[in-house]
Amino acid sequence: MPKANVTFENVGITISVPAGTRLIETSEMVGAGISYGCREGECGTCMIRVVSGMEHMSVRSVLEDKVLQENMAGRNNRLACQAQMLGGDIVVRPG
Ligand code: FES
Numbered sequence: 001m002p003k004a005n006v007t008f009e010n011v012g013i014t015i016s017v018p019a020g021t022r023l024i025e026t027s028e029m030v031g032a033g034i035s036y037g038c039r040e041g042e043c044g045t046c047m048i049r050v051v052s053g054m055e056h057m058s059v060r061s062v063l064e065d066k067v068l069q070e071n072m073a074g075r076n077n078r079l080a081c082q083a084q085m086l087g088g089d090i091v092v093r094p095g
Contacts, residue, residue, distance in 0.1 A: 004085035008032035009051055009093040018078060019087050023080035034094055039081045046080040052069040053090030057083050 003020040006026055008045070013030045024046055026035040038047035039064045050057065057078060064082040071077075080092075 002087045004056060004062045004087050005089045006053075006085055007035075007089075007091045008018070009091055017085060022063050023085065023092060026085070027080060034080050036081055039058050041067060041079055044068070044079065045075050047071055047073060047077050047095065048080045048083075049074075049095055050076050050078055050083075051091040051093060053088055054078075056086050056088035058086060091095050 001054055002018045004019055005016050007014040011032050015030055017026050024036055035045055037043040044067045064079050
């Protein structure tokens with residue numbers, strides 16, 4: 001099964017996960033401390049910044065895009081409860 005390597009820059013932890021894993025699940029596994037609320041892509045609480053590797057992330061859904069826009073997100077922001085890692089090396093941090 002393809003793997004993705006994700007680094008949580010704020011805690012200095014890198015972990016290899018199966019492709020398709022959502023960022024929030026991985027954050028919980030390693031204790032990276034990304035806060036969340038609804039886990040359904042509606043509240044915007046779980047917004048994170050992708051430092052590198054955005055090309056290895058799932059594309060934004062219409063809902064994720066809408067919530068990110070409502071939260072004045074930049075193009076490197078994603079919702080950790082929605083964004084899936086599809087492979088390669090990815091670096092993220094809160095906010
Ligand atoms: S936890 Fe609510 S949008 Fe991700």
